[in-house]
Amino acid sequence: MAKATATLVTDKAPRTERGKRTLQKLLDAAAAEFGERGYHEASIHGITHRAGAALGTFYTYFDSKEQVFRALVEHMGRLTRQSIADRVAHAPDRITAERMGIEAFIEFARAHKNLYRIVMEAQFVAEDAYRDYYRIFASAYRQGLTAAEGRGEISPGPAEERAWALIGISVFLGMRYGVWAEDKTPAEVAAAAGDLIAHGLSPRPARGGEGA
Amino acid sequence: MAKATATLVTDKAPRTERGKRTLQKLLDAAAAEFGERGYHEASIHGITHRAGAALGTFYTYFDSKEQVFRALVEHMGRLTRQSIADRVAHAPDRITAERMGIEAFIEFARAHKNLYRIVMEAQFVAEDAYRDYYRIFASAYRQGLTAAEGRGEISPGPAEERAWALIGISVFLGMRYGVWAEDKTPAEVAAAAGDLIAHGLSPRPARGGEGA
DNA sequence: ACTGAACTTGAATGTTGACTCAAGTTTCAG
DNA sequence: CTGAAACTTGAGTCAACATTCAAGTTCAGT
Incomplete structure (x- = not known):
């Protein structure tokens, strides 16, 4: 819990410089292998090969294939949250934060397609980690949301359902415009979604002149 | 394309009553096996065992494990669309249709957890089918959305991004309140999400009396 | 009844890949 | 320098299936 790469709890932690380097190479290799080939297609041989290590070395640092995978899922969780939080930190208000968060999420998905896929696949490999x-x-x-509601930045409403709905928006836009195709810029997509989140679909009363 | 269960194109279609029954038992068994154990944990033996058939019988009706899986994904696609479309058909307007669609989706997810999982997992087993x-x-x-915009039922805006965002909402609410836990009624969740979709998060001007 | 096509059966085949381990090499504290 | 702990190596073990197939059984039309 204290150390850098974490999640490697007990007896498998490296004790020498060489060991640390090898472990890191294996983690990077595992992320690439799982990301490119998916959990089941991925092989330990593939991981150690990418890392330039022998097959058996893998088991010096990990208990099993599933364990590295879990470690990577948690790692990515921290990374994503961090990345979004950083981007949203200076938002002037919650509505703006929503738009910025979506933009950040799509960009993150583009930049880390491998890790994005790993998290998604966790649903079927390590469901508890996914949840x-x-x-x-x-x-x-x-x-x-609750804080923003307190500040009067958003209308009152159930934070729980809203949270899941908003996460769904980010995840799907990240998948469609981040991972599948890059036919629109993250800013563009985030603007559209931001508007939807701010005002909804209801027709807005015409501004300015025309009375009727 | 014409027949009932479809997708079983050429030479594997059953020719007798007994054959039809066996095929159907295998399809049901496959849905259960894949739904409960996931694609990779599932085994052909598990499927034929559930169906009360011998191992080899599977290959009388399917070419491979992956092929049944794809057949099931497509089957579920049709089922889901149908189910939602039926429920939304009589909606008085698009905004109401959104709320009803979400409610239908959550209910569908609850009633068909197996098939829901199969579709999700398709992302990693048959990505093209998933997309x-x-x-x-x-x-x-x-x-x-475009039609509704034409009718003036919703504000103008990019239909593409809106569509993906709205699908994301349904899928995530379906996962959280349909598959993971049933701690809120579909109607309740749909009401909350419907309000979000209709009006967004922006604070709404106070109704009625207080002027300032 | 009869017969060929449709269907069923389950043992056998072949492959794949996670994981083990005994023998070697490297590191580093003292 | 030294030796014990840390680390590396890769051939070997083992179990788990997907898929095949030759032999048997049932069906449906005549």
């Missing part, structure tokens, strides 16, 4: 990932996300979101 | 599933959904959604 935790989104539960933590939803919990933070809920707090943000 | 098609959502592309068809998005395409229909886009048309619905």
Whole structure:
């Protein structure tokens, strides 16, 4: 819990410089292998090969294939939250924060397609890790919404359902415009979604002149 | 394309009553096996065992494990679309249709957790089938939004991005309140989401009396 | 009844890949 | 320098299936 790469709890932690380097190479290799080939297509041989290590070395640092995978899911969770939080930190208000968050999320998905895929696939490989990932996300979101409601920045409403709905928007836009195709800029997509989140679909009363 | 269960194109179609029954038992068994154990944990033996058939019988009706899986994904696509479309058909306007669609989606997810999971997992087993599933959904959604915009039922805006965002909302609410836990009624969740979709998060001007 | 097509059966085949381990090499504290 | 702990190596073990197939059984039309 204290150390850098974390999640490697007990007896498998490296004790020498060489060991640390090898472990890091294996983690990077695992992220690439899982990201490119998916959990089941990925092989330990593939990981150690990418890392330039022998097959057996893998088991010096990990208990099993599933364990590295879980470690990577948690790692990515931290990374994503951090990345979004940083981008949203200076938002002037919650509505703006929503738009910025979506933009950041799409950009993050583009820049880390591998890790994005790993998280998605966790749903079927390590479901508890997957649920935790989104539960933590939803919990933070809920707090943000509640605080914003207190400040009068958003209309009152159920924070829980809103949080899950908003996460769904980000995830799907991230998938469609981040991972699948880059036919629109993140800013463009975020602007459209931001408007939807701010005002909804209801027709807005015409501004300015025309009375009727 | 014409027959009932479809997707079983050429030479594997059953020719007798007994054959039809066996095929149907295998399809049901496959849906259960894949739904409960996931694609990779599922085994052909598991499927034929559930169906009360011998191992080899599977290959009388299917070419491979992946092929049944794809057949099921497409089957579920049709089922989902149908189910939502039926429910939304009589909606008085688009905004109401959105709320009803979400409610229908959550209920559908609850009633068909297995099939829901199969579609999700398709992302990693048969990605093209998965993308098609959502592309068809998005395409229909886009048309619905454009038509509603023409009728003045919703504010003008980019139908494409809106469609994906709205699908994301349904999918995530379906996952959270349909599959993961049933701690809120579909109607309740749909009401909350419907309000978000209708009016967004922006604070609404106070109604009635207080002037300032 | 009869017969060929349709269907069923389950043992056998072949492959794949996670994980082990005994033998070697490198590191680093003392 | 030294030796024990840390680390590396890769051939070997083992179990788990997907898929095949030859032999048997049932069906449906005549």
